Structures are given as C-alpha cells and as structure tokens.
Amino acid sequence: MRAITITRDGTGPELRERPLPSPDEGEVLVRTLRVGVDGTDREVVAGEHGDLPAGEDDLVLGHEAVGVVADANGTALPEGTVVAPTVRRPPNGTNEYFERGEPDMAPEGEYLERGIVGAHGYMAEYFTSPPEYLVALPRALAEWGFLVEQASITEKALSTAYASRSTFTWEPESALVLGNGSLGLLSLAMLDDRVERTYCLGRRERPDPTIDFIEDLGATYVDSRTTPVPEIPKTYEGMDLVYEATGYAKHAFETIETLAPNGVGALVGVPGDWTFEVDGGRLHRELVLHNKALVGTVNSNRDHFERAVETLSSLPEGVLDALVTHVVPPEEYDRAFADDDTALKTAIEFDTL
Amino acid sequence: MRAITITRDGTGPELRERPLPSPDEGEVLVRTLRVGVDGTDREVVAGEHGDLPAGEDDLVLGHEAVGVVADANGTALPEGTVVAPTVRRPPNGTNEYFERGEPDMAPEGEYLERGIVGAHGYMAEYFTSPPEYLVALPRALAEWGFLVEQASITEKALSTAYASRSTFTWEPESALVLGNGSLGLLSLAMLDDRVERTYCLGRRERPDPTIDFIEDLGATYVDSRTTPVPEIPKTYEGMDLVYEATGYAKHAFETIETLAPNGVGALVGVPGDWTFEVDGGRLHRELVLHNKALVGTVNSNRDHFERAVETLSSLPEGVLDALVTHVVPPEEYDRAFADDDTALKTAIEFDTL
Numbered sequence: 001m002r003a004i005t006i007t008r009d010g011t012g013p014e015l016r017e018r019p020l021p022s023p024d025e026g027e028v029l030v031r032t033l034r035v036g037v038d039g040t041d042r043e044v045v046a047g048e049h050g051d052l053p054a055g056e057d058d059l060v061l062g063h064e065a066v067g068v069v070a071d072a073n074g075t076a077l078p079e080g081t082v083v084a085p086t087v088r089r090p091p092n093g094t095n096e097y098f099e100r101g102e103p104d105m106a107p108e109g110e111y112l113e114r115g116i117v118g119a120h121g122y123m124a125e126y127f128t129s130p131p132e133y134l135v136a137l138p139r140a141l142a143e144w145g146f147l148v149e150q151a152s153i154t155e156k157a158l159s160t161a162y163a164s165r166s167t168f169t170w171e172p173e174s175a176l177v178l179g180n181g182s183l184g185l186l187s188l189a190m191l192d193d194r195v196e197r198t199y200c201l202g203r204r205e206r207p208d209p210t211i212d213f214i215e216d217l218g219a220t221y222v223d224s225r226t227t228p229v230p231e232i233p234k235t236y237e238g239m240d241l242v243y244e245a246t247g248y249a250k251h252a253f254e255t256i257e258t259l260a261p262n263g264v265g266a267l268v269g270v271p272g273d274w275t276f277e278v279d280g281g282r283l284h285r286e287l288v289l290h291n292k293a294l295v296g297t298v299n300s301n302r303d304h305f306e307r308a309v310e311t312l313s314s315l316p317e318g319v320l321d322a323l324v325t326h327v328v329p330p331e332e333y334d335r336a337f338a339d340d341d342t343a344l345k346t347a348i349e350f351d352t353l
Numbered sequence: 354m355r356a357i358t359i360t361r362d363g364t365g366p367e368l369r370e371r372p373l374p375s376p377d378e379g380e381v382l383v384r385t386l387r388v389g390v391d392g393t394d395r396e397v398v399a400g401e402h403g404d405l406p407a408g409e410d411d412l413v414l415g416h417e418a419v420g421v422v423a424d425a426n427g428t429a430l431p432e433g434t435v436v437a438p439t440v441r442r443p444p445n446g447t448n449e450y451f452e453r454g455e456p457d458m459a460p461e462g463e464y465l466e467r468g469i470v471g472a473h474g475y476m477a478e479y480f481t482s483p484p485e486y487l488v489a490l491p492r493a494l495a496e497w498g499f500l501v502e503q504a505s506i507t508e509k510a511l512s513t514a515y516a517s518r519s520t521f522t523w524e525p526e527s528a529l530v531l532g533n534g535s536l537g538l539l540s541l542a543m544l545d546d547r548v549e550r551t552y553c554l555g556r557r558e559r560p561d562p563t564i565d566f567i568e569d570l571g572a573t574y575v576d577s578r579t580t581p582v583p584e585i586p587k588t589y590e591g592m593d594l595v596y597e598a599t600g601y602a603k604h605a606f607e608t609i610e611t612l613a614p615n616g617v618g619a620l621v622g623v624p625g626d627w628t629f630e631v632d633g634g635r636l637h638r639e640l641v642l643h644n645k646a647l648v649g650t651v652n653s654n655r656d657h658f659e660r661a662v663e664t665l666s667s668l669p670e671g672v673l674d675a676l677v678t679h680v681v682p683p684e685e686y687d688r689a690f691a692d693d694d695t696a697l698k699t700a701i702e703f704d705t706l
Binding site for chain 2: 261
C-alpha cells in the first residue's frame with residue numbers, strides 16, 4: 001500500500017510502498033479516507049519533535065485521520081463503521097493513565113503517539129487499531145472526520161477551562177482565539193455557539209481567506225500589528241476566555257492582561273525556549289486580585305473525541321467545508337506540507353467512502 | 354469604646370475613644386473578642402493599600418475577627434452566638450455579586466472591605482453587621498475564631514485549585530506552601546489532612562519557631578537559600594499542589610517549574626510591579642505539555658467561611674494554640690503591628706467570652 005513516511009536518515013516526507021498491515025488479535029483493519037496535516041506534522045518532518053518507532057527505519061506520518069472499518073477481525077466494531085482514531089498508545093502493554101481512560105494526562109515516557117512519537121501514523125491506505133482507540137462517527141461526517149482530532153484538543157482545553165471556573169457563576173460572553181491556523185479557526189467555530197462575542201487574532205492583510213472565514217462566522221478579526229494583545233481590552237473588551245493556539249510564548253503572559261476579571265486562559269500551543277522580560281509583579285497581581293486562571297492542556301482522550309463528534313455535527317452547514325480548503329491525493333503530499341497562505345486546512349485523501 | 358484606627362492625615366495606628374456603634378434595623382451589635390493582624394493590615398497602616406470610608410477622617414482597622422452577639426436587635430441571630438464576620442460589603446445597597454453570595458468575585462469598585470477599603474473594621478470593642486455577614490462558630494473556637502478569615506482564603510484557593518483538576522483523576526500526594534507567615538503556616542496545617550507529604554518554604558535559620566511549627570506538623574521545611582524554588586523537584590519531588598502565600602512575584606512563575614505533571618499552583622499573595630526575565634517559552638511549554646494550571650484567587654465568601662470553621666474545628670488539638678503565639682491587649686497594639694520573628698500569629702484581645 002502507499003504511505004507517506006519519513007526515514008531515520010532524514011529523508012521525507014515521501015510517498016512509498018509499505019506492506020499492508022495485518023491486524024493482531026483484538027485489532028481491526030481500517031481503510032483510510034482522509035488525513036489532516038498540521039503544525040505538529042511539520043515539526044516531525046523537520047526533526048524538531050517526535051521519534052521513529054523503536055528499531056524501525058521509518059515512520060508513517062499523520063495523526064488526524066478518518067477511515068472506515070474494512071475488517072472487523074472478530075471484534076464487535078462492525079465493518080463499514082466510519083471512525084476517527086485517537087493518538088496516544090501505551091508504550092508497554094498498558095499503564096494507569098490508559099486504564100483510567102486518561103492517556104492525555106500521562107507524563108512523558110508513559111505514552112507513544114501515532115504518527116508523532118514511536119508509533120506509525122495514519123498517512124497510509126490502511127492502518128490497524130484496537131477498537132477502543134477508534135471513535136465512531138456519523139457517515140455524514142466521513143469527509144470531515146479527520147478534524148475530530150483537532151476538535152478534541154479544543155474540547156479538552158475548554159472543559160478544563162470551564163472546570164476551573166466551576167466554583168462560581170461564570171457565563172462567558174466574550175472569547176478570544178489567539179491564532180488563525182486551522183486549530184484556531186476550528187476552535188473559533190466551536191466557540192461560536194457557546195459565547196456571545198468571539199474574536200480571532202491574526203497578522204494578515206485583507207483580502208485573506210482566514211479573515212473571510214472569521215468574519216463569515218460573525219466573529220471579529222483582531223490584527224495583532226495594529227492591536228497588540230495587551231491592548232485588546234482597551235480597543236475591544238476584556239475577554240472572559242482566551243484560547244492560545246499559536247505557541248507564541250509571549251501570548252501566555254499577555255493573556256493574563258487580556259482577560260476580564262474572573263476569566264481563564266486555555267493554552268494549547270507549544271513554544272520553544274525563549275527568555276524575555278515580563279512585569280511579573282503586575283501579572284501575578286492580576287491573577288490574584290481578579291481571580292484569573294491559566295490552564296495548559298495537551299492531547300485529548302476518547303471522551304473529548306466523542307464530544308468533538310457532537311460539536312462538529314452541530315456546526316452550521318458549510319463551516320467545515322469552508323475550513324477545508326484543500327484536499328489533495330497522496331501523490332501531491334508536498335502541497336499538504338507546504339506553507340500556503342490560501343490554505344485554511346488541508347487533507348490528504350487516500351480514498352472515499 | 355476603644356478602637357484602633359488610622360486617620361486621613363497619616364496618624365496611627367493608635368488606640369482612640371470612638372462612640373459605641375448603634376446597629377441599624379436588620380443589624381446586630383457584636384462584642385469583639387479577638388482581632389488578628391496580618392500583612393494587609395500593615396499595608397493599610399503604611400498607606401500602600403486600602404482607603405478610608407468616604408467622608409470620614411479615620412478608619413477602624415482589622416478584618417480578621419471573632420466576637421459574640423451582644424444585641425440581636427430583633428434579628429434571628431441569637432445573643433451569645435460566637436461569630437466571625439466576612440470582609441466585603443456592597444458599596445451601594447447591593448449588586449449581582451453580593452446577590453449571588455459571591456462578593457469575592459466582584460471586580461474593583463463593586464465592593465468595600467471592612468478594615469481595608471472604605472468601611473470600618475473590627476479592631477474596636479464593638480461592631481455592627483447584618484447577620485448574613487456573620488458566620489456562627491462553635492463556642493470551642495471562640496479564642497481561635499479570628500483565624501477563620503485567613504482559613505477561608507485558603508478554602509477558596511484550594512477549592513478553586515481542586516476544581517481546575519476536576520476533569521481527570523487527581524489525588525494530590527505532595528503540596529508545597531510558599532511562605533511561612535501566618536497564612537502560610539495555617540494553610541500548611543489545613544493541607545496536612547488532605548495531602549500525604551507537605552512542604553513549607555522559608556528563609557530562616559534554626560532555631561526558629563516557624564521551622565518548629567512546620568516540623569511539629571510532620572511537614573518538611575525547605576530553606577529557599579539552599580534550595581531555590583525551581584530546584585525543589587530535584588531535591589525533594591515535583592509538587593502536585595503549590596500554594597503561593599508570599600506575594601513574591603517570581604514565585605508565581607517558578608511555581609510552574611516546581612509542579613509535578615498535572616499539578617496546580619494556587620496564588621493568593623499580592624505583589625507590586627516588578628519586571629524581570631523569565632524563560633517564557635519553557636514555562637508556557639511546561640504548562641501545556643504537562644497539563645499544569647495556575648489559579649489566582651482573592652478574598653472569600655460565606656461558603657468558604659463555613660468550610661473554614663469545619664476545617665479549623667477538625668485540626669489536631671494544639672495546632673491553633675501553637676500558631677497563635679501572641680495575644681495582646683488593645684493598649685499594646687504596637688506589639689501586634691511590629692515585625693517580630695518570634696511571633697507566628699498575633700491577636701489583639703478586646704474581651705473574653
């Protein structure tokens with residue numbers, strides 16, 4: 001079968017022939033429909049993040065996938081079920097985090113990540129998986145099901161943020177998404193139903209497809225070049241919720257100033273080291289005197305995937321279609337990995353339902 | 354009656370004669386037993402924080418009090434009830450935060466604070482209050498009831514911290530209190546029952562009464578001069594919970610590094626402006642990749658006072674006695690406001706039960 005891989009010697013991404021995987025007992029075989037590409041994939045390709053499976057010379061890329069069960073292999077998951085696979089797997093059989101259904105809370109060393117760290121991903125015509133790591137989707141979501149993984153990241157971040165505000169009456173009316181990448185835009189669409197006034201930060205000039213997407217949702221585009229993050233409360237309003245999806249380290253700290261009293265910032269971006277000055281006294285004081293919180297979250301679990309399926313199913317007609325601007329065949333994988341300002345979200349399509 | 358006040362021209366603290374307050378309709382008259390002194394009182398005295406009541410020339414100090422109802426004044430609160438008063442009051446009749454029972458979530462301008470901002474405090478032989486701002490205590494707590502206010506700060510901070518971890522299985526085994534002032538030591542005692550291993554940071558040499566108190570609780574004393582906060586995980590262990598009670602701004606950021614994966618830092622100290630360098634990229638990444646959270650909280654509400662009463666009632670015999678090292682009569686108020694390394698907690702005693 002065809003698969004998009006990188007190799008240990010630094011080659012790739014490239015489209016190569018690999019043997020069709022054969023499901024172990026208790027595993028099903030999934031025929032891949034579409035696989036999304038995001039910043040993490042680009043980091044894996046650049047060698048900045050992740051690792052190949054132990055003892056192997058290549059890694060099948062891809063962790064945002066949708067497929068259809070091709071061989072139930074004696075399990076209870078019916079053939080023909082449309083599924084999105086979760087990402088984390090236990091490195092040695094199992095551990096307490098996986099047993100509790102909370103692999104997303106496992107510390108480093110206690111998990112592999114398919115397509116990222118130590119386990120093959122989904123950019124191939126077929127993949128295998130135990131059914132417990134596959135979340136069933138309505139057939140209507142088959143084309144967009146590769147977005148469930150990203151949406152699950154946001155479900156986890158939002159549920160953590162909301163939990164942090166659960167000790168008092170909190171009805172967020174304003175939310176700001178930092179970042180107009182695919183995760184930022186998808187999260188903005190997901191927030192639309194929960195929060196009255198939504199804002200999204202970018203650094204682009206009109207005409208621009210991300211700005212169009214933001215404004216078509218009814219959200220407000222905030223240009224960081226004219227309105228730096230700490231100025232947002234003065235120019236617009238203090239934000240009850242900030243969702244940081246860029247991994248730009250200063251944002252984590254500026255978020256504290258941008259929050260309205262009793263607000264929460266959810267952080268999901270992953271920056272590298274960067275030393276800079278902050279008025280730490282003011283930020284610390286702001287957190288305390290205005291009951292603010294910052295919550296970092298990574299990855300997601302099966303519950304978040306299931307909630308993501310519901311949320312994506314409830315989005316207004318056309319939103320997901322507008323988000324997925326590019327769908328390319330496997331042989332055009334380089335278009336999917338390229339930096340392309342006209343692309344909001346790109347998927348590689350291995351097959352159709 | 355005798356009251357300890359500051360005046361608008363900067364005089365004080367001083368012990369002065371003031372007229373006995375007369376309860377308005379719906380208010381009771383409380384005979385003051387003891388009033389605690391903390392860092393906020395010292396800031397008010399120094400003119401760094403707070404404000405006098407509008408149109409008045411003095412402020413009765415004190416916000417940590419215990420008293421006994423001397424005149425029920427037709428209300429349902431029986432005379433003889435031992436009570437601790439809450440601190441915040443509505444500035445103009447009421448507002449949504451007070452109506453919800455969440456004055457602690459009110460932003461600036463939406464509250465007064467007795468003894469601190471715009472309303473007389475409790476350092477006087479008598480004070481008046483509507484009964485809804487008085488929390489009844491068992492008579493056995495009468496001597497220690499002035500600690501309920503500080504304990505309520507910790508109840509709020511801990512419940513907010515725990516709520517932020519409520520989306521997954523979280524059973525904190527290690528907790529670090531930053532600060533060996535009275536709030537830090539009281540919080541350490543309150544954590545003893547919830548968390549297996551407790552630690553408390555200070556900057557003192559043995560022999561020292563704070564270190565004795567810490568070790569008598571079975572907690573570990575951490576000397577910040579030999580073990581800076583970011584070194585704590587290496588020297589001791591990563592902390593599931595950090596409680597920042599110093600207001601030293603760098604601690605808020607160092608807390609992120611000191612937390613174990615999935616841990617939470619609760620901040621209650623209030624620093625002034627202070628600009629310094631941080632490796633913001635590393636801190637931001639730590640928050641995300643290890644699902645960490647920082648929650649700031651200020652003040653407390655009636656629920657927290659009620660929980661504080663329960664928690665203080667359940668502390669082992671002798672702990673509160675060991676904490677309250679100094680009890681002075683009103684005329685020796687200057688001993689209460691002085692910096693005294695032999696004092697863990699000092700109260701001014703106006704009367705006994």
